[in-house]
Amino acid sequence: MPAYYNEDTKKWYCKFYYKDWQGNHKQKKKSGFERKKDALEWERSFLDKLAGSPDMAFSDMVELYLKDKELHTKLKTYKTKKHRITAWILPYFSEQAVNDITAADIREWQGTLKNAIGATGEPLSPGYMQNLVTEISGIFNFAVRFYGLPTNPCKIAGNLVGKKRKSIDFWTKKEFDRFISTFDNSDPYYIAFLTLYYTGMRIGELQALTFTDLDLKSGIIHITKTYSVIDGKTVITPPKTPKSVRDILIPAFLCEILEDYKKRYYKPLPETRVFQMSRQPYREQMKQHCALAGVKRIRLHDLRHSHASLLIELGFSALLVSERLGHESVSTTLDIYSHLFPSKQSQMIERLDKLCEGNYK
Structure with a gap:
């Protein structure tokens, strides 16, 4: 995996061959990197995503996940997912390998959410934190289903941040x-x-x-x-x-x-x-x-x-x-x-009594 330096632009670039999903040999070139290290990391990330390996970086798995959601969900849903993941999940797990993230890591992340302050200057609500837990679990389910991850660590970690309130507000x-x-x-x-x-x-x-x-x-x-x-x-x-x-x-x-x-x-x-x-x-x-x-x-x-x-x-x-x-x-x-909905248990019993009156002794 060599990287090359362009004397004219004073930037690094990578150039390599790979097989696409149809088995065709293709060449890929990406330039504009400040450091050799950055060019090599980009090449490795590209090949990891192509191979679909569960040891790819979490950020690469998120990129694949969001591409899938962009194709299969409404635009507003996709935008909401992308915002939540970018703001609250990627900063914590970005560079970790997907298959290295444990249930303990998920529980620790949930702990940070409990102390986090949202854009309004207020702590995150239990409902919003539950949405974030659902989002990250969706990413791991995607990795299990399509990229060979053995298990979803979120299922072991559970939900430690609370549930959405079931009560509703309304006017008479x-x-x-x-x-x-x-x-x-x-x-x-x-x-x-x-x-x-x-x-x-x-x-x-x-x-x-x-x-x-x-x-x-x-x-x-x-x-x-x-x-x-x-x-x-x-x-x-x-x-x-x-x-x-x-x-x-x-x-x-x-x-x-x-x-x-x-x-x-x-x-x-x-x-x-x-x-x-x-x-x-x-x-x-x-x-x-x-x-x-x-x-x-x-x-x-x-x-x-x-x-x-x-x-x-x-x-x-x-x-x-x-x-x-x-x-x-x-x-x-x-x-x-x-x-x-009003309870009609008493009304039900009265009608059963009337229906069966005198039939059983």
């Missing part, structure tokens, strides 16, 4: 009515918050709505896409999951409000977005009007929880709630909202 209808009453009826945010509360759609789904998605004569909103901003650019993608593509039936009063709102636009194009406000102003409006209404502050996403709790309070089944929210399965709905 009375609290929402107090909140919405602080808006002028002509305010676009008044209409947007009404739509969020009475449909349960995600904020990204609301932001992606175009006028072709509103079938107000039939009282239906078609959810076919979601809106996000990635690296400062607007991105419209399919919704979170396949089941998130759905039709939401809406009450007549909301149809009338949206119809009047549509008339404010002069000959809107079909692809014109219904609500064109960015995400941060929604948060600011919530903060301001929560204070005016004297109600507890909740997140934008908690309006979705508020809609679900309203449906449950009205006696609708988990299946109907699941379909309306676009959950992948009823089990997802029950996992989130099971504590909100």
